[in-house]
Amino acid sequence: MTDPADPNAPPDQSESPGRTNRITPRTPAENAQLALLLEVAGTPKPGNVDREHEYSDLRFEHFLAGTIGAREGLAMAAAGEPVGEAFERAARGMATQRGGNTHFGALLLLTPLVQAAAAEDLTPGGTAAVVASTTVADASDFYRTFEHVDVAVAEPPDGWGDLDVRRGEAAIPALHERDLTLQDVMESSAERDGVAREWVARFERSFRLADRLATLKGPIGDRTSRAYLEALAAEPDTFVAINHNAETAREVTDRAAAVLSGEVDPGGVEQFADELIEREINPGTTADITAGGLFVALERGLEI
Amino acid sequence: MTDPADPNAPPDQSESPGRTNRITPRTPAENAQLALLLEVAGTPKPGNVDREHEYSDLRFEHFLAGTIGAREGLAMAAAGEPVGEAFERAARGMATQRGGNTHFGALLLLTPLVQAAAAEDLTPGGTAAVVASTTVADASDFYRTFEHVDVAVAEPPDGWGDLDVRRGEAAIPALHERDLTLQDVMESSAERDGVAREWVARFERSFRLADRLATLKGPIGDRTSRAYLEALAAEPDTFVAINHNAETAREVTDRAAAVLSGEVDPGGVEQFADELIEREINPGTTADITAGGLFVALERGLEI
Numbered sequence: 001m002t003d004p005a006d007p008n009a010p011p012d013q014s015e016s017p018g019r020t021n022r023i024t025p026r027t028p029a030e031n032a033q034l035a036l037l038l039e040v041a042g043t044p045k046p047g048n049v050d051r052e053h054e055y056s057d058l059r060f061e062h063f064l065a066g067t068i069g070a071r072e073g074l075a076m077a078a079a080g081e082p083v084g085e086a087f088e089r090a091a092r093g094m095a096t097q098r099g100g101n102t103h104f105g106a107l108l109l110l111t112p113l114v115q116a117a118a119a120e121d122l123t124p125g126g127t128a129a130v131v132a133s134t135t136v137a138d139a140s141d142f143y144r145t146f147e148h149v150d151v152a153v154a155e156p157p158d159g160w161g162d163l164d165v166r167r168g169e170a171a172i173p174a175l176h177e178r179d180l181t182l183q184d185v186m187e188s189s190a191e192r193d194g195v196a197r198e199w200v201a202r203f204e205r206s207f208r209l210a211d212r213l214a215t216l217k218g219p220i221g222d223r224t225s226r227a228y229l230e231a232l233a234a235e236p237d238t239f240v241a242i243n244h245n246a247e248t249a250r251e252v253t254d255r256a257a258a259v260l261s262g263e264v265d266p267g268g269v270e271q272f273a274d275e276l277i278e279r280e281i282n283p284g285t286t287a288d289i290t291a292g293g294l295f296v297a298l299e300r301g302l303e304i
Numbered sequence: 305m306t307d308p309a310d311p312n313a314p315p316d317q318s319e320s321p322g323r324t325n326r327i328t329p330r331t332p333a334e335n336a337q338l339a340l341l342l343e344v345a346g347t348p349k350p351g352n353v354d355r356e357h358e359y360s361d362l363r364f365e366h367f368l369a370g371t372i373g374a375r376e377g378l379a380m381a382a383a384g385e386p387v388g389e390a391f392e393r394a395a396r397g398m399a400t401q402r403g404g405n406t407h408f409g410a411l412l413l414l415t416p417l418v419q420a421a422a423a424e425d426l427t428p429g430g431t432a433a434v435v436a437s438t439t440v441a442d443a444s445d446f447y448r449t450f451e452h453v454d455v456a457v458a459e460p461p462d463g464w465g466d467l468d469v470r471r472g473e474a475a476i477p478a479l480h481e482r483d484l485t486l487q488d489v490m491e492s493s494a495e496r497d498g499v500a501r502e503w504v505a506r507f508e509r510s511f512r513l514a515d516r517l518a519t520l521k522g523p524i525g526d527r528t529s530r531a532y533l534e535a536l537a538a539e540p541d542t543f544v545a546i547n548h549n550a551e552t553a554r555e556v557t558d559r560a561a562a563v564l565s566g567e568v569d570p571g572g573v574e575q576f577a578d579e580l581i582e583r584e585i586n587p588g589t590t591a592d593i594t595a596g597g598l599f600v601a602l603e604r605g606l607e608i
Contacts, residue, residue, distance in 0.1 A: 025373070025397075025400040026373065030372050030373075034368060034369055038365060051355045051356070051364065060345055060525070061342060061523070061524050064345060067341075068334050068337055069334075071334060093329075096330070219363060221364070221365060303401075303402060304365050304366065304369040304402065
């Protein structure tokens with residue numbers, strides 16, 4: 001307890017902790033890359049590629065190359081370049097490997113987070129300010145990204161047929177006509193896509209995951225695995241819902257909760273991981289949010 | 305067979321293949337980082353940290369953070385900054401994690417290789433030119449690095465007591481007095497240190513390993529493991545000789561050769577890996593050369 005009137009008390013950080021707690025030896029772009037590497041290294045992360053699990057056509061090394069390829073775009077975000085342009089560059093660089101889409105969702109989270117960190121306001125409010133500052137040009141660059149990367153996406157909402165992201169550049173005139181910013185685009189997808197939901201909900205799951213990483217004990221790979229499982233148990237993964245269906249997403253969430261509650265034996269998490277890989281069920285959104293949380297934790301001084 | 309007089313024949317590249325075969329989507333600094341990541345991911349690499357093996361105080365994540373930390377120094381090398389200064393910066397950044405020395409030797413190989421690649425002459429001759437261009441200032445920066453990183457090194461050769469690298473900055477006046485460049489320093493250590501030997505032998509083992517990576521088939525992690533084992537079987541590891549003794553280094557080389565020849569059963573390589581970790585025998589120089597070879601292969605267009 002400190003006396004609120006004590007002139008020697010540390011300044012009240014509750015208003016904007018992001019402004020004062022940047023205590024990392026790395027730049028924001030470097031922490032973003034390290035977050036991507038720690039995410040893929042954390043094992044087990046049932047259904048996702050990690051140190052001990054991979055798919056025959058989507059392997060660990062594709063994630064390493066994807067992380068290196070994303071560097072320039074992440075550095076653009078840190079330098080205050082427009083979010084859409086930085087994201088497009090990061091995703092295009094990420095795709096310079098043979099595995100295909102390794103980090104689309106993670107980069108879509110990291111680009112605004114890096115920009116908020118570089119502005120020394122890595123807080124829910126700071127990310128909301130970045131999101132609110134996006135323009136129609138940012139939305140256009142986001143659509144342009146789909147020319148370079150093959151990504152599984154949800155069906156567009158009613159009335160958005162002309163703005164289906166799978167149309168890529170062809171949809172850009174409609175963005176201009178309807179004067180839609182990247183924030184507007186994310187709002188339209190928030191119901192079906194957990195990454196878009198982070199954009200419009202002040203990145204609350206990423207910040208919560210960062211808090212968990214700071215609280216948990218042990219090597220970072222174990223903490224990453226645990227925080228991922230908790231996030232998976234808390235909310236059905238929208239990438240699973242898109243690629244399979246809502247029932248499968250719910251089943252995976254229930255299984256994650258059962259593993260955490262100890263209803264299954266200690267080896268249960270390994271069996272769960274093997275089974276999801278076998279069924280090609282990949283909770284990619286939860287992995288993306290894990291990368292977002294790792295980035296926030298690293299910016300706040302998590303030591304490796 | 306092409307007619308040597310055929311005007312449509314491709315130009316003769318035998319003189320300087322490095323000048324014409326830079327066909328990678330990544331910058332030299334990015335390829336250097338990716339080489340470090342692919343090196344640590346390749347498994348098994350008996351005695352070294354990899355995807356499936358680590359020491360309790362030197363873990364996989366330390367190598368990820370070390371790679372990210374090395375970025376700025378590697379970019380300096382690519383920009384043509386002095387080799388000594390670039391290396392010192394890379395090694396200091398590498399050390400911003402809790403595992404200690406993860407990449408000292410690998411960065412000492414990569415710094416001149418990156419500089420040669422950026423000059424579009426990644427050939428034995430191109431690396432020799434970089435080495436020959438080093439100055440007393442480069443040697444001083446090399447000695448300064450020992451202020452930041454705790455590295456196991458060989459005893460200095462006779463007459464070099466005042467130039468023991470463990471003296472760090474204190475040895476710099478002696479470098480000036482004796483007018484010694486970084487090339488001179490490497491020549492003095494070449495007999496006992498396999499990384500220094502690469503410097504004075506035109507990086508021949510790194511180039512040979514790159515050739516093997518291009519010839520071998522299968523996922524890059526398996527090729528890396530195989531190329532590492534072949535390099536280990538070809539020459540006793542000087543890092544093992546320094547930390548243990550020459551007999552142990554010879555024993556490890558003989559064991560690697562036996563594993564390759566099939567004298568031991570197919571599971572023998574895993575048993576070999578487990579045993580070296582158990583005995584804390586770490587063929588670090590062979591891992592460094594593996595990273596050098598991966599870099600050359602990536603620059604030449606090895607696809608991931």
